[in-house]
Structures are given as C-alpha cells and as structure tokens.
Amino acid sequence: MDDFSGIDGFFGTRASLAMDLMVLVMALVTVALVWSVYQVKVRRRFGLHRRVQIPLGLGLLVAVVLFELDVRLNGWEERAAGVVGGEASGVVWTALAVHLVFAVFSVLLWPVVIVRAVRNFGSPPQPGGHSAWHRRWAPVAAVGMILTAVTSWVFYAVAFVG
Template identity: 75%
Template sequence: MNDFSGIDGFLGTRASAAMDMMVLLMALVVAVLGWSVYQVRVGRRFRLHRSVQLALGIALLVAVVLFELDVRFNGWEERSAGVVGGSASTLVWSVLAIHLVFAVFSVLLWPVVIVRAVRNFGGSPHPGAHSAWHRRWARIAAIGMTMTAVSCWAFYWVAFVA
C-alpha cells in the first residue's frame, strides 16, 4: 500500500484508481467508438449508432467529471514524483500538455457533433442534408478521441510506469 492521497490503483503502478480506470475506459471508448462507426458505415444501423454514441457521450461525461474531481482533490504529481526522481519531469509535463490539447479539443467538439446530430437527424436517424457535415466532423471528433486515448496512455506510461 502506498502512502499517497486517494485510492491506490489496481494495475500495479503508482497511479490512483481513477487513473487506472481512465486508462481502461479510454481503451473501451476507442473500441466501442470504432464498432459504432462500423455499424453505421457497413451495416447502416443508424439507430444503433445514435444510441451507442449517446451512451458513450454520457458515460464519458460522468467519468471525466469524477476523474477531474479525483485529480483536483488528490492530485497526481506525488504519485509520479518517485518514478521520475522527486518531481514530475519535463517529459511528463510535455506528454501531459499534448494529452490536454487532444482532450480539450475532444471535450469541446464531441458534444457539438452529438447535439447537432440529435437536432438534425431526430429520433429516426437516416442520411439527409446534415450527413455530409456529420461525416466530416464526426470523423475529426473520432480521430481526436483516439488521439486523446493514445496520449492518455503515453502520459500514464511516463508518469506512473516508466
């Protein structure tokens, strides 16, 4: 057991339980996001895609709020400090900065894509006038979310594993 604030993680690193949960959740989000896009592109399952995206959006909102509360109350730097020699290194801060660029971009864009889709496709989603906009920006949002996950994993590695 570590003498850090917050609940110790379960993946065997110095990270907190909240960090461990987000690392795993981001893997799940990317997998479900890819599966959902496949369902609409190949299977033309528009309602399923809509339902999955709404569920992902709500789940991510709840997870990010809980995660941010944990980070604000318990921090992360002291857990990282022992790994990098007493204080968070320049590498850790640099990787975190890159992650935050993608995370903030995703947090701002994904709700816009979801809200516009709900408004323009309605309860019975099907291709229409909004489709071209949605394909373009949803693709950008999905890339942003994937890069958020990849940079999350990179930050986790340099801060709590390496």
C-alpha cells in the same frame, strides 16, 4: 505501495484508482467508438450508431467529471514524483500537455457533433441535409477521441509506470 493521497489503483503502478479507471474507460470508449463507426459506415445501422453514441458520450462525461474531481482533490504529481528524481520530469509534463491538447479539443467537439446529430437527424435517424456536416466533423471528433485515449496512455506510462 507508498502512502499517497487517494485510493491506489489496481494495475500495480503508482497511479490512483481514478487514473487506472480512466485508462480502462478510454480503452472501452475507443473500442465502442470504432465499433459504432463501423456499424454506421459499413452496415448503415444509423439507429444503432445513435443508441451507442449518446450513452457513450454521457458516460464519458460522467467519468471525466469524477476523474477531474479526484485529480483536483488528491492531485497526481506526488504519485508521479518517484519516476524521475523526486519530481515529475519534463517528459511527463510534455506528455500531459500533448494529451490535454487532444482532450480539450475532444471535450469541445464531441458534444457538438452529438447534439447536432440528435437535433438534425430524424427519428429513426436517416441520411439527410445534416449528413454532409456530420460526415466532415464526426470523423474529426472520433480521431480526436482516439488520440485523446492514446495520449492518455502515453502520459500514464511515463508518469506512473516503472
């Protein structure tokens, strides 16, 4: 592997360890999110859904902060540079821009949905007055998070694979 800033990743691409870990984290978050939504929508296991969503949100927050620190300290462009003619291509920047739209949307909405649910559902959580708001915005937040994951994988592929 070339001599880049930061620690090389484990997928065998040009990406850093932090990039590879976020690819893995987003896969785990997506699976856990879909499973948790299934638990509440189909099986009506409200308490389990809460016990999954709160640590999932906190864990993702920690992962994103650590990832952003690594990106700020070590950058990413140098690692992506070799993909197209010595600098990150327009495709790479476009993929990043699309990803950031969903990522920023998700990082703003998901905590609102979680905090409002914690504050407005009882303990143990049961459907109530907050349910209509939650049924409207929680799916939007979940789809936003899944699109954040998918667009992060697209960015990763065009920037670091190959």
